[in-house]
Amino acid sequence: MVTTQPTSPAPVSAAPPPTGRAGALAALRRVRASQALLLALLIVMVALPTLFDQIFGFSGAFQLHRVSLIAIFALAALAQNILTGYAAQPSLGNAAFFGLGGYLLAWLAGDLGQPYWLAIIVAMLASALIGVIIGGPALRVSGAYLAIATLGLVLIASSLFDLWDTTAGRQSYGINNLPGLLQDDHTLYYLVLLITVIVFALGWVLLRSRVGRAWVAIRDSEAAALAFGVNTTYYKLLAFIVSAALTGLAGALYAIWAQTADSSMSSVDQTIIFLAMIVVGGLGSILGSALGALFVGFLPLLLGQVPSPLTVGGLSIQVSTLTTGIYGLLLLLALIFFPAGLAAIRDHLGALAARLTRAGRSANTGGAA
């Protein structure tokens, strides 16, 4: 076991190990599969506007607009996943930063007439700054306490945005001076896609670095992380800040997308959507963040196929009002039955295929015997 002398038997009473070469190959295949899937996703997304114009004709632009929203949600999902899936901080506060990003953008670019690129950057930096201020005290508590404290943050943010709207005498913060380029669904789509792809690429590198390992170390064993020199306070705060900044960015893009900011951006419903994305997609998985956003983005489309109002017995149900409930249900089901989320479907399929081939082989040998 512990000796390098070749004469000694290998006494580790272990199951047959995933031997070096096979283990490495398996790991390589896993990486390759993820990358191939991402690449395919990327190609489809770049070609999407053209495809949509072909498929949907007149309504292509409208459909594309929905897809832009999915890319924005993917950013928010990655942000939540870094904080909750990697650094293991069950914060429910990201919706506060989503609203903050949206309102800041509406104020800076809409009211103050600043350029949009500047407004996006400021919204992101301001979210990071508020993340520092809030994250410091919030991360003194952990687990369920952190979840509740940060949920309070969402409610506070929502009230403040409501107050701002009421004081200004409006329903929501409309943006009236959106430049033509951002009103065009094609250019908006490509802008959002570009930002999302860059952020995901940076995230991919980051999560494999010393910083990413520190986050996972905290998740897997906080005691061991400390004993091996990880400043857990700093890295938790860093995750909180990065998450806040990315969510603020997503909020700013969302406000451009919707041409308005609205206090419902910071709501419990929004929190549940963020959570549903990473749990259904896959906790601690970059791919899962994108898949979760896709799923949550397409769910309303699927629900749109259900006749509405749906009549069950004497009840008449407006299907669209059920959306949050359905996210909640999915969250629950995913946690119970698919804790690794959509990102693990590849493994499930692999296992299924292996079982089928084994079954096939044994059936064959059975037939031959």
Added chain:
Amino acid sequence: MSATGDATTTQQALLDVRGLTVRFGGLVALNALDLRVREGEIFALVGPNGAGKTTLLNCVSGFVQPSAGSLTFDGVDVLALARHQRAALGIGRTFQNVQLFGTMTVLDNLLAAQHAHLRANFATSLLPIGPAIAEDRRARAHGRELLELLGIAQYANAIAGALPFGVQKLVGVARALALRPRLVLLDEPAAGMPQTEVAQFAGALRRWRDELHVTFVLIEHNMTLVQSVAETVSVLDYGRKLAEGTPAEALANPAVLEAYLGSAGAQEAAHAER
């Protein structure tokens, strides 16, 4: 082994524990404990359950705050440092319940263990090129070397949490060694180890000490291991040091026999010897 005693007094100790006292409520877990561990030795800490052995380790790691006493490592006041700053001194440890980074691969565990020696920050970690990648490559090579040395290289890419317990314990030792430590604290490394492997493990410990120039402090119940590998044995009971010396000296001490076997048992042992 009388030189041992002389060396303790003349040579500065690597780990120097003086008057260390830890109270949990009314319970005194460590009672004015004094210990000196010399550089390069294998030092065993034995004693019944609840004697305060792991408490001492947790004082070194900072998970327990002593109410009195001092703890210095190579002259540095360990207690004045934050918990995460202590690894950088060169103190590695294992845990009784292993505490691996279970979702990482074995090799990534060894990379994470080198955290204190790597310099990459948030900004450099965003780039797929540059110093962060280069230092990661060196850290990975160091990790592979250690896995080779410990004979577990075949598990490098396995997910640590899915490995059999025996392998996990070895990965825990590899992780502690990956830190490039001067001192490694091993918390019951032989627990659950088949008796046939203990002798091999003892040999391996000596080899790692010699090749990696590491000092080991070993908490162990397995007396075969302690007797075959330790140069100094310290016996604790109720947070006090009962005896210290070579394994033969320390374990033959009447107070030690009494603590382990009860007073009747100690008398019996004494009779048997006569």
